[in-house]
Every structure is written in structure tokens, then in C-alpha cells.
Amino acid sequence: MSDTLRPTDSQSPQPGQPLLARIKRRSFFMYAGATAGATALVLAGCSKDTSTPSSATGNVSFGTGDASVLNYAYALEQLEAAFYAKVAALTVSPLLAAEVPYFAKVATHEAIHRDFLRTAINRDFGGTIIPDLTPKFDSIDFTKRVKAPADTKLGILDAAKAFEDLGVAAYNGAAKLLKSPVYLGIAGQIVSVEARHAAYVRDLILPGSFATNEAGDVLGFDRQLAPAAVLTIAQNYVEQTLNGSTIGQ
Amino acid sequence: MNFFNIIDLLAEADPDVLDRFSSRRAVFNSLGTVAQRTALATSPLFLGALFQKAYAGTASLPTDILNYALTLELLEADFYRQFLAAGQIPAGADFNAITVIKNHEDVHVAYLRTAIIAAGGTPVSGTATTGIRFNPSLLPATYADQLKYAQVLEDTGVRAYKGRAAELIGTDLLTPVLQIHSIEARHAAHIRTMRGQQPWVSLGDDLATDARFQAAYTSGVASSTKTAIALGGTTYGIPAYNPAQPSPAESNQQQGAAGTKLAVLITTGIGSTTYLADDAAAAFDEPLQAAEVLDSSRAGGLLA
Numbered sequence: 227m228s229d230t231l232r233p234t235d236s237q238s239p240q241p242g243q244p245l246l247a248r249i250k251r252r253s254f255f256m257y258a259g260a261t262a263g264a265t266a267l268v269l270a271g272c273s274k275d276t277s278t279p280s281s282a283t284g285n286v287s288f289g290t291g292d293a294s295v296l297n298y299a300y301a302l303e304q305l306e307a308a309f310y311a312k313v314a315a316l317t318v319s320p321l322l323a324a325e326v327p328y329f330a331k332v333a334t335h336e337a338i339h340r341d342f343l344r345t346a347i348n349r350d351f352g353g354t355i356i357p358d359l360t361p362k363f364d365s366i367d368f369t370k371r372v373k374a375p376a377d378t379k380l381g382i383l384d385a386a387k388a389f390e391d392l393g394v395a396a397y398n399g400a401a402k403l404l405k406s407p408v409y410l411g412i413a414g415q416i417v418s419v420e421a422r423h424a425a426y427v428r429d430l431i432l433p434g435s436f437a438t439n440e441a442g443d444v445l446g447f448d449r450q451l452a453p454a455a456v457l458t459i460a461q462n463y464v465e466q467t468l469n470g471s472t473i474g475q
Numbered sequence: 476m477n478f479f480n481i482i483d484l485l486a487e488a489d490p491d492v493l494d495r496f497s498s499r500r501a502v503f504n505s506l507g508t509v510a511q512r513t514a515l516a517t518s519p520l521f522l523g524a525l526f527q528k529a530y531a532g533t534a535s536l537p538t539d540i541l542n543y544a545l546t547l548e549l550l551e552a553d554f555y556r557q558f559l560a561a562g563q564i565p566a567g568a569d570f571n572a573i574t575v576i577k578n579h580e581d582v583h584v585a586y587l588r589t590a591i592i593a594a595g596g597t598p599v600s601g602t603a604t605t606g607i608r609f610n611p612s613l614l615p616a617t618y619a620d621q622l623k624y625a626q627v628l629e630d631t632g633v634r635a636y637k638g639r640a641a642e643l644i645g646t647d648l649l650t651p652v653l654q655i656h657s658i659e660a661r662h663a664a665h666i667r668t669m670r671g672q673q674p675w676v677s678l679g680d681d682l683a684t685d686a687r688f689q690a691a692y693t694s695g696v697a698s699s700t701k702t703a704i705a706l707g708g709t710t711y712g713i714p715a716y717n718p719a720q721p722s723p724a725e726s727n728q729q730q731g732a733a734g735t736k737l738a739v740l741i742t743t744g745i746g747s748t749t750y751l752a753d754d755a756a757a758a759f760d761e762p763l764q765a766a767e768v769l770d771s772s773r774a775g776g777l778l779a
Contacts, residue, residue, distance in 0.1 A: 331673070331754065331757070341745040346731050346739075349736060349739075350736070394657050397653075398650065398657060401640070401650065401653050402644075408732075408734075411640070415730070415762070418633050418637065418659075418660035419759065420657075421661050422661070423664075423675070424661065425664035426674040434571055436572075437661035444654075445579070446579040446581075448655075450653070
């Protein structure tokens with residue numbers, strides 16, 4: 227499937243434009259009155275696009291096609307799961323007593339996302355799975371609930387917020403790279419749970435900040451980020467070098 | 476023009492196409508005599524009609540999908556308008572949170588209206604007294620009960636956007652619609668927290684066993700299903716409800732069905748770790764079809 231069929235990047239929603247950029251290949255189906263049919267076509271037309279990603283030591287490539295987008299999600303879920311697992315394993319936690327069971331729940335949700343994606347990738351795209359990532363959390367101070375202004379390291383809540391907001395933006399930004407409605411559906415089922423996590427953690431840091439804007443945000447719209455921007459941030463928390471240049475191609 | 480060549484080409488692209496036509500022999504035999512077949516099969520009109528029939532019920536224009544979303548956003552916005560006007564919300568954090576959410580819903584309404592008009596469609600409309608609005612007679616007297624409606628509207632909104640995102644694959648609408656979708660999930664999480672519930676859908680949710688609200692967490696339809704929705708000054712289409720395939724309920728614990736591949740059981744089927752049913756259900760939100768959302772048991776029953 228050629229790149230020209232893909233919508234262009236737009237950081238902010240632009241109400242005047244979206245519907246005008248129709249896609250030629252779909253037009254046949256639009257006349258036949260079939261959105262689902264067109265979706266299936268795109269899926270079928272692209273299902274052979276996947277290639278095996280490299281997994282050379284120290285370097286992680288994500289491959290191409292829907293498998294690459296799933297592997298990208300799998301990488302992020304690995305990171306989140308590892309972070310919350312470390313929080314859950316603390317013998318002395320700086321979290322408030324009421325927060326501990328909630329963090330345990332979130333840790334389980336992320337572990338489920340990780341294990342589910344691994345299962346789905348191995349089932350549907352055998353041989354393409356990325357290796358286990360080695361997390362690097364030296365920029366997080368697990369003895370602090372939140373960082374003090376003078377601290378250089380993130381506290382647990384700061385890091386949790388960063389991971390959750392990043393995860394939401396990543397799923398929102400990568401959805402358009404997926405060809406298959408099945409995987410888009412799964413991504414949608416996961417991203418709203420990540421958004422629930424994000425809202426919960428934000429409220430712990432600053433009550434009422436569950437969906438408030440930060441720099442660059444558009445009122446009423448959650449963030450969306452392309453894989454390159456997400457992986458630049460995620461790279462800070464992974465030992466291996468992440469190469470996402472072919473994600474969605 | 477060779478009819479079978481067209482079907483075969485289409486089958487390469489859409490593996491389900493022959494199912495849609497039941498079988499090519501059956502379709503062809505239904506056409507009448509050889510002479511009639513030859514004449515018909517070379518007619519573009521015939522092909523158009525055939526595809527229209529084969530794909531009936533799967534079609535929605537982007538403006539239809541946006542009008543469906545606008546219907547729900549108008550319902551939410553008007554609910555919050557009434558919620559704020561009722562004067563029961565405690566000043567401070569609670570009032571501020573509801574105001575933040577109301578402002579977001581207003582932004583969503585404005586965005587969807589603009590997008591529909593830009594696409595040449597007619598947006599559905601609603602005011603405090605006409606068109607699409609929350610049925611004022613349903614607004615409870617107490618703050619605690621008012622918040623229950625807020626939770627149900629937000630959780631339903633999340634399910635509704637999820638249910639139609641796939642129809643926007645390949646359009647520039649997909650990303651902004653998903654950006655709205657996850658904001659609605661943040662709203663839902665906050666309102667759940669305000670209510671002392673878990674921020675995510677849980678098997679232990681109080682409203683999941685409340686007769687007035689539990690339909691938001693199940694699936695299926697109670698009333699007759701329509702494919703043309705006449706609301707708020709216009710009419711838009713929604714996909715036909717498929718009674719053989721209701722959406723999963725929020726309590727669903729298996730995911731990932733793809734074509735002939737079966738869903739995997741999250742509790743025991745995704746590796747060596749065994750997960751609890753509650754966590755398996757909470758880790759994934761579930762979609763709803765448009766007909767289910769607009770059913771009288773859910774958002775459809777909240778319209779004035």
C-alpha cells in the first residue's frame with residue numbers, strides 16, 4: 227500500500243479539512259455503499275506487507291505493516307508493565323495507603339496488555355515479535371511519591387503520569403497507521419483504559435487535572451503523537467536502541 | 476465486461492465478498508434466462524445494484540458517523556447544562572470538574588458541527604427546548620443521583636466512539652475522533668472517582684447492577700432497530716444491528732477474535748500468568764454498535 231493513501235500528519239484537529247481528503251481507492255466502495263467492505267479491502271491489500279523485524283543485540287526494529295504497530299504498542303506496554311511491577315514490588319512505598327491497591331490494579335492491567343499483545347503478535351504475525359526490552363528507570367526516584375521542585379528525578383506519580391499520557395498519545399497517533407479494523411478495535415479498547423489510568427494519576431498529582439490542557443494541547447482533544455516523537459521519549463527508559471522508522475510502512 | 480472476473484477480482488480484495496452474495500451461482504441463477512443474464516451482467520446499473528444489495532447495512536457516510544457522534548455530544552452537553560443549572564453540585568473541586576467536562580463537550584459539539592458542514596452535510600441540532608437534548612424529567616433531584624447519569628453518559632460515549640472508529644480508517648477524521656474518545660474516557664474516570672468507584676470499568680461497579688443504568692454495561696437492543704435516525708432536524712444512517720452479533724458486555728474477559736481466529740481468554744490464555752476476571756474485564760473497554768447506543772435502554776432513552 228503506497229504512502230500516498232495515508233492521511234497527512236496533523237497535530238491539531240482541523241474541522242474544515244478532514245472530509246475533503248478522500249481516498250481514490252475507497253471511492254469505488256463509497257459508490258457501492260460500503261465502508262466495511264473498503265476496510266476489508268485495505269486489510270487484504272496490505273496483509274503481505276509485513277517483514278520480520280531485526281532484533282540484533284542492543285537494537286530493536288519494529289518491522290512494517292500492522293505487525294510493526296502492534297510491536298510498537300507491545301514495546302510501550304512492556305515499559306509500563308515493568309514500571310508498575312517495580313512500584314508494586316517496593317517493600318517500602320512512598321505512595322499513600324489508599325493508592326497502593328489502585329497501583330496494583332494498574333500494574334495488572336498493563337501486564338495484561340503486554341501479555342495479550344505478545345500473544346496476538348505471535349498468533350497473527352509469527353516471527354515478528356520484538357525482544358524483551360530492558361527497562362532503564364534511573365531517572366525515576368522510587369522513594370519519592372512526587373518530585374520536589376528541586377529534584378532532578380521523577381517521583382512515582384510523575385513517572386506514572388508521563389507513561390500514561392505518553393501511552394494515550396501514542397495509541398491515538400498510531401491508530402491511523404493500522405490497516406486492519408480488528409487491530410484498530412483492540413487499540414481502541416486499550417487506549418481508553420490508558421486514558422482512565424492517566425486521569426486517575428493526574429488527579430492524584432493535582433486534583434481536577436484529569437483532562438486539563440498542558441502546553442500544546444487543544445482544548446477538549448487528547449494528545450496524539452507520531453511513533454518517532456513517542457520513541458524519542460520512550461528511549462530514555464530503555465537500554466536497547468529503538469528504531470521506529472518503519473512503523474506503519 | 477465479465478461479471479465473474481469482477482467478482483473474482485473483488486474476492487481477492489475482499490475475502491468475504493462471496494459470502495455477501497451467498498454464492499455466485501445462486502446470484503447468477505436468480506437473474507433469469509441466459510439472454511437476460513448477459514444483458515444484465517454487462518450493465519453498470521446491475522452491478523451497482525448488486526453491490527448495493529451485497530453491502531447493505533454496512534454503509535455509512537462520514538457525515539452519518541459524525542452526526543451520530545454529534546447526537547451523543549449534544550446529549551452530553553445538554554445534560555451537563557441541566558446538571559450545572561440544577562444547583563446541587565458542591566462549589567469548589569466538584570463544580571470545577573463538571574465545568575471542565577461541560578466545556579469539553581461544547582468544544583466537541585462545535586468541532587463536529589463544523590466538520591459536518593465542511594463535508595456538505597446537515598448537522599443535527601439541539602437547544603435547551605428543542606431538538607437533541609437530555610430529557611429534563613429524568614434529571615434526579617440529588618447530586619449523587621445526577622452523577623450517576625454523568626458516569627453512564629461518559630462510559631457510553633467511550634463505548635460509542637470505539638464502536639465506529641473502524642469505519643473511519645483511511646480518513647483524516649480517525650485521529651481527531653480518537654482524540655475525543657480518550658478525553659471522554661478521562662471524563663469517565665474522573666466522574667467514577669467522584670462517585671467513589673474505580674476509575675475503570677470493574678465487575679464490582681455499583682451501576683452494573685442498578686436496573687436503571689446497567690444497560691450501559693451490557694449489550695444488545697431492547698427495542699426495534701432502525702437504520703435511519705431522524706433527530707434534531709435531519710436524518711442520518713446507522714449500520715443495521717446484527718442480532719447474531721451483539722457487542723461484548725463490559726464484563727467480557729476474552730479478546731482478539733480476528734476472522735477465523737478465536738478470541739483468547741485473558742484470565743488463562745495469554746501466557747504463564749493467571750489473571751483475575753475483574754482485571755481481565757477492566758483492562759479492556761468494550762465497544763457498542765450505534766443501534767445499541769441509540770436503543771431505548773441506553774442513550775436513546777435519555778433523549779427528550
